[in-house]
Amino acid sequence: MGLIIINKLGNMKRIILIIMVTLLSLSSSVWGHIVIPYEDQPLSKINILKTQLDLQGTATISAQPLHLYQKGRVEAELEAEWVTVSVKNSKPSNDDWVGVFSPGKFDSSSCPPKGPEDKELESPYICSAPIKFQYANHSSKNYVKSGEAKLKFLLINMRSDFSFALFSGGFSAPKLVSISDVLSVFANPKAPLYPRLAIGKSWDIMTVTWTSGYNIDEAVPFVEWGLKGETQLRSPAGTLTYDRNSMCGAPARTVGWHHPGFIHTSFLKDLWPNSQYSYRMGHRLVNGSYVWSKSYSFKSSPYPGQDSLQRVIIMGDMGKAERDGSNEYANSQPGSLNTTDQLIKDLKNYDILFHIGDMAYADGYLSEWDQFIAQVSPISSAVPYMVASGNHERDWPNSGSFWDTTDSGGECGVPAETLYYVPADNRAKFWYSADYGMFKFCVADSEHDWRAGSEQYAWIEKCLASADRRKQPWLIFIAHRVLGYSSNYWYGQEGSFSEPEGREDLQKLWQKYKVDIAFFGHVHNYERICPIYQNQCVNDEKSHFSGVVNGTIHVVTGGGGKSLAKFSSLSPVWSVYRDYDWGFVKLTAFNHSSLLFEYKKSRDGEVYDSFTVYREYKDVLACVHDSLAVGISTTVKAVEMSLCGRNGGLLVDDEQGEVNKGFDIEDEEGEMDVCVWGHIVIPYEEQPLSKINILKTQLDFQGTASISAKPLQLYQKGRMEVELEAEWVTVTVKNSKPSNDDWVGVFSPGKFESFQYANYSSKDYVKTGKASLKFLLINMRSDFSFALFSGGYSAPKLVSVSNLLSVFANPKAPLYPRLALGKSWDEMTVTWTSGYNIDEAVPFVEWGLKGETQLRSPAGTLTYDRNSMCGAPARTVGWHHPGFIHTSFLKDLWPNSHYSYRMGHRLVNGSYVWSKSYSFKSSPYPGQDSLQRVIIMGDMGKAERDGSNEYANTQPGSLNTTDQLIRDLKNYDILFHIGDMAYADGYLSEWDQFIAQVSPISSAVPYMIASGNHERDWPNSGSFWDTTDSGGECGVPAETLYYVPADNRAKFWYSADYGMFKFCVADSEHDWRAGSEQYAWIEKCLASADRRKQPWLIFIAHRVLGYSSNYWYGQEGSFSEPEGRDDLQKLWQKYKVDIAFFGHVHNYERICPIYQNQCVNDEKSHFSGVVNGTIHVVTGGGGKSLAKFSSLSPVWSVYRDYDWGFVKLTAFNHSSLLFEYKKSRDGEVYDSFTVYREYKDVLACVHDSCEPTTLAN
Structure with a gap:
């Protein structure tokens, strides 16, 4: 393998040491493919330290041109230049070779200092390997005969000058025969060169790294950049380098050493996705002048998940x-x-x-x-x-x-x-x-x-x-x-x-x-x-x-x-x-x-x-071998229906409209045949659109039946386009064979989603055969048509179809903004829907403090298609295109300040499409002592203001809740909708309806959401619960249509800081038990609360992982989801969670401060002192059909209400909190309590809340 020559090796100890290093490397090379690099590296063949001087007066070497730059050429373009080297030698040999050196002075002055052990060694003449070499006969075949050769070298700017040296003796025993003059360097050897792009730690950052000869005491490095043709920005650059002592061994710290110059990196932030940028590197010298690179360009990264060619x-x-x-x-x-x-x-x-x-x-x-x-x-x-x-x-x-x-x-x-x-x-x-x-x-x-x-x-x-x-x-x-x-x-x-x-x-x-x-x-x-x-x-x-x-x-x-x-x-x-x-x-x-x-x-x-x-x-x-995490979803399976009581295993409660199914649990020791999952709902029994057996429709066109709609154009002259998010349409029906089963369906796109019976507003329809219906249509990015059906829902016959209605003035217009907190307190996100894909228009938000200069922030674009759905009806009869969902990040907000904003799209022709203007108030600084008001509710759904879908309307309280919250908009700052939002259950047009319904709220305050069973659950899709509650959506619409500050929206857990509140929002549709990924996250979230700044620590999840005396939980005897609180209560107690909120159960219930099934405080209306237990609240009465309570009334149940409503929290300061439960019907308070707590009370140790290593234990 050969020895590594490090200077004159006259000392036996050094030789033995080097042999040992070499043998050590070989002994570890039991995988015979490991290569000792010097066998390959061309420069390693040159024994440069053994060079002897043999300067001959008859041998010369010279290079042309002496100046590597030419007049008239832009300095920034000169990164490389060709040089012709001429050799004359009276004693030519095939072993002669020419080395290129940079810096041009390469004698012993470049040798590293000797160590104490090297004092007796003779210093070599040359200590630096050439940067490249050629044999003298490389392009001159007659060199040995003539003694003359011309060689061409391509030199790059290496921040110094150059020289050329002629050597005889080959590589093993080189003799220096002649040296050229030092070549004049590039016009500016220190010029910024060779940019290296790399994506940053987030998708909207591009980094530019380059090399120059300027240290920070000579010049300030930066990048000038911007969208092509627009105002250019300047971003600073950091500067690094390394020296010989940074290397670990030879040859890097000996003959191979070459100074790298100075390496600069600049971070270009907040890029617009998929956009063309120009940039150039610059240095501002101490005298105020500038040195520039040439100009370059790049295309920024696509938004994560963006559907485009990549x-x-x-x-x-x-x-x-x-x-x-x-x-x-x-x-x-x-x-x-x-x-x-x-x-x-x-x-x-x-x-x-x-x-x-x-x-x-x-x-x-x-x-x-x-x-x-x-x-x-x-x-x-x-x-x-x-x-x-x-x-x-x-x-x-x-x-x-x-x-x-x-x-x-x-x-x-x-x-x-x-x-x-x-x-x-x-x-x-x-x-x-x-x-x-x-x-x-x-x-x-x-x-x-x-x-x-x-x-x-x-x-x-x-x-x-x-x-x-x-x-x-x-x-x-x-x-x-x-x-x-x-x-x-x-x-x-x-x-x-x-x-x-x-x-x-x-x-x-x-x-x-x-x-x-x-x-x-x-x-x-x-x-x-x-x-x-x-x-x-x-x-x-x-x-x-x-x-x-x-x-x-x-x-x-x-x-x-x-x-x-x-x-x-x-x-x-x-x-x-x-x-x-x-x-x-x-x-x-x-x-x-x-x-x-x-x-x-x-x-x-x-x-x-x-x-x-x-x-x-x-x-x-889908689950495959060794890919599924162990959870309840892997062990729950259907059992014989006889195990679960009446109606062949389906537990039907006619008053509550719940359809329940029994399962058995299988563990490692055997099977336990129990009906503990009674409340799991099959969605198609409830979703109104699921009643229509649309695939069985037969054509039965009757010449005497007709249907028409007015106005044909849904917009009116003089009305601003941006205002038109919804419009009323009158539909007229004439039928010679009327029936009470006749119904009218609305379709969008008009070429074959709500419906009404034909007699809905015309009681005499069966007698007269005439009806006039009114539908409220929202902009769904397409046209509309109406169809008259007979035969009811089970065996529909298409009797007549209206003509297509002209669509909204702009069906693609940006609509329905949804605000949400970003990943830091000073960031607000705006998500909205439009009909514009990224190849048609560039989406952005124009925003700023009210009355001040407005900024523009880019938006990322997502969508989903039928193939993104996991099953029917979402990927079959329930499919409806969601349009394109855009999210923009408004950053560096001033705390508690009023901002205006509007969504825009710049079309390819340069024109703009705008939404109407909206406003919001930014978040308070974490820990800020100011009035802060929070709404928390769940399980709301949507309802039709025109009376459509009236058959089995399962969200009767939805509009009451929505309207009450709209009326009260000025009296709260942020809202949490904790799961089961739209109840689309695979009929995806329902999401549009829901988003439009809550838009007056979500456009004004952050509308934070959690994942529920009706958003996420589907068999073999990775959800913890193996049910069909999502109707095949498996989380895709909710995770795309709404932004939450989660690291991964497919894992819908996240934290949110709002002033004096810390919210830890869990995902009950993924495993939360000890040992799971989410459990570790929940502990991390709770532990991260700075209780000095955030005294009010709130836990949120959809399913009841705490306590509820609901009817089905009472039957099961758990008063909770299976394994719901077993592990989590340890964390709630350890980190002194103030209140835990849950939905899923469609009623309201407040539980005492509790730990391990025991109330730890007898108070009902006012709590003070140490946090010795967590108050649990079920607030699932947002609008969905109500759920009965158990006939049992546990001692821990403080207040129960079988009605629709929501909770409001008001933090007055770091010590005082007001809790209110309000009914949707009137907005009045029906349950309340106050909390007074000082910082020492939060710090105080209570049972199971102090680390075992503290003296308090």
């Missing part, structure tokens, strides 16, 4: 190569330029690139990083160039790398971690996640421990778990080394077909979180593996995959340019396609369901391997 390149192990033919000896990256040039040619056809390790192969010769950065600059300046850490970036003995090899040449990760930005929390731990539209990337660091129990393993699980698969259906895992599968030659020899311990632990995570594709480099070839789990292919398909994600496809794409690696003679059954050539992979996501995979060769850019994936949301949610 294209990704993934490749590894590329290296760099010299376009001038330098370093041709042992050129180990022969495919590098092919790959680079192909990617430059194809720049307009992809959006982001991942280079997954082994980038420059500098291996300690640091000038190679400059060469690499310059080579890829045309790519990295135009699209995000995301990188991963490989062995040739990171590995070095005793440096913390997982692999104890010398592959990095002493760099130990420093250059890669400094020269390139990645959105890691700690770049020394090079793992990070990246969101790009419909993609979620989890980029691991194979040079640090990834095994179970390690820090990185925990992070990988967190990253995979954070993917919102509704918005990000394509989940991609990336690492450098093959932690999956490869039939490479050396892996075949080892028998592992992977890195040792590579996939043992990780495959559990890939399977659990249903990773689509895992990409690896390190092996210098291309190979695709079947969808696989535990060494077994789980799918026989080769070119098209559809359905559930039952295994992860593995891909090795390490053929970026490095010398190729042979395959094993064994061809495992899981290896689908192998290619011994250079190339890269391209992923194209067309939408949330369709993905194209292509492997392209670098030589021609043609596709040599490909497959497609078609996958619907229900396929991602």
Whole structure:
């Protein structure tokens, strides 16, 4: 393997030490493929420290031009220049070679200081390797005869001057024969160059990293940027560098050392999605003048989940190569330029690139990083160039790398971690996640421990778990080394077909979180593996995959340019396609369901391997082997109906309209046949539209029956377009064969969602055959028609159809704003619906303090399609297109201030479409002592103001609640609707109706929501409860139509800070029990409350995880959801939660302050002193048909009300809170209490609330 020469080695101890290091690296190389880098690195062949002086008067070397820049050329354009070098030598030899040095002075003055142990050693003449070299005969075949040669070198700006040196004696015993003059440097050797784009820690941040010669005491770095053609902004840049002492060993800190210049990174924030930006790097010098780079441009990232064309390149192990033919000896990256040039040619056809390790192969010769950065600059300046850490970036003995090899040449990760930005929390731990539209990337660091129990393993699980698969259906895992599968030659020899311990632990995570594709480099070839789990292919398909994600496809794409690696003679059954050539992979996501995979060769850019994936949301949610977390949903199953009482197992309460079904619970010890789940509702029994057997409709057109509607145009002249969100329409029916079963349905779009009986407002219809009905229509982004049916709902016959009604003046207009708190107190989000997709118009919000300058903030756009639904009726008869849902983030708000806003769309023709103007009051600063008022209610639903859907109207209190809250708008600041919102139950037009109904509220105050069973639950979809309550929606409409500040809206738990309140909003449709992901989050949320600033700590969930004396809970004997409070009460007590609110049960009930089923306070109307128990409140009487109480009245039940209503909390200050329960019918208070509590009372220890390590215990 050879020794590493570090200066004159005259001392035996140093030789022995170096031999030991070399042997150590070999002993750890039991996986024979680990390469000692100096075998490959061309510059490592030169024994520069052994150079002898042999200057000959008859040998000369010179270079032209002396000035690398030309008059008339823009300084900013000069990143590289060709130079001709002339050699004359009276003693020519084929071993003669020419080295290029920068800085131009390369004598012993560049040697590092000697250590005490080196004092006796003779100093070398040269201590720096050349930045590149060519043989003297490289382009002059007759050099040995003539002694003359002309060589061409392509030089890049390396922040210094240059010189050329002629050497004889080859590389092993070089003799310096002649030195050129120092070449004048570029016009400005310090100029800002080589921008590297990378996405930031959020989707709307782009980072620009570049290199210059300016330290911060010489100039201030920044980026000037903005939307193309608009006002340009300036963002500051941070500056880093590293020195020789930052390197871990030779050659990086000896002959390979080269100063990197200064590395600047600027963060361009609050970008508009999918928009074209221009930018240039600048430096403001101390004298006030400016130095500029040339101008560049990029397209910003799409909004996470945005449905648009998104294209990704993934490749590894590329290296760099010299376009001038330098370093041709042992050129180990022969495919590098092919790959680079192909990617430059194809720049307009992809959006982001991942280079997954082994980038420059500098291996300690640091000038190679400059060469690499310059080579890829045309790519990295135009699209995000995301990188991963490989062995040739990171590995070095005793440096913390997982692999104890010398592959990095002493760099130990420093250059890669400094020269390139990645959105890691700690770049020394090079793992990070990246969101790009419909993609979620989890980029691991194979040079640090990834095994179970390690820090990185925990992070990988967190990253995979954070993917919102509704918005990000394509989940991609990336690492450098093959932690999956490869039939490479050396892996075949080892028998592992992977890195040792590579996939043992990780495959559990890939399977659990249903990773689509895992990409690896390190092996210098291309190979695709079947969808696989535990060494077994789980799918026989080769070119098209559809359905559930039952295994992860593995891909090795390490053929970026490095010398190729042979395959094993064994061809495992899981290896689908192998290619011994250079190339890269391209992923194209067309939408949330369709993905194209292509492997392209670098030589021609043609596709040599490909497959497609078609996958619907229900396929991602579906349970497969080892992918489902253990919960009640995995153990509940239907049992024989005889177990559950009357009516064949259905428990029907005619007065409450509830249809109940029994289940049995199976545990590890056996089965317990009980009917504890009696309250689970089959939605189609209740949803009015579900009564219509529309698929059985027969045509029965009668010439004597007619139906018509007026006005044909729903808008009137002189009325502002923005005001038209709803309009009344009169429908006239004439029928020669009238019946009481005749009904009129409304359809939108008009070419085949509410309905009325034909006799609804015409009592004599059966006698006269004539009826006049009135419908209130809202803007649903399309036209309308009306149809007359006979035969009732069970066997409808289509009798007559009206003509199409002209639509609203603008059916695509922005409507129905929904305010919500952002992830910080000073952020408000505005979500709204329109008919404009992003290819038609750019959405934004114009907003500002009332009466002051208005700002504009971009909006992200989401939607969903029929394939996003999990089942019927949502994906069949209930399907209705939701339009496009836009969300804008209004940031850096002033506390407690009044803002105005309106939604806008800039059309492609440059014109604008506006909503009407609205206003809101921003949140108080956390802990601010001011009047703060909160509404909390659940289970409201929607109702039709025109009387439509009157058959089995199951939300009779909905309009009362809505109207009361609208009347009282000035008297509260924020509202929480804690689940079961629209009761659409798969009839998706109902969501439009609900959103329109609450719009006067949601447009004025933050309308915060929680997930309920009627939003989320569906069998085999990942919900905790395996019921059909959502009608096939499985959470998609609620999670898309409403914003909440959750890390992942598919996991609908979040915290919200509002002044003196801290809200922890749980998701009762996902597992909340101890050991679950949500339980850990709930504890984290409760623990995060600063009770000095936020004395009022509120817990919220939809289902009753606390206490309720409702009828069905009384029957079950639990007075709660099964296992509801068992674990959570420990947290409520530990963190002294003031009040826990629940919905689900359609009534109102207040429980005493309670812990472990015992009231801890006998007070009823006023509470003071320490928090020794949590008050529980059921407030599910928003509007849905009411639920009876149990005949049992537990001692902990303080107040019960069988009526519709809501709760209002008023915090007067940090000590005083008022609780009020108001009825929807009149807005009067029917139950109330006050709390007076000082800070010492919150701090005081009570039973089970103090840490066991405190003296108080």
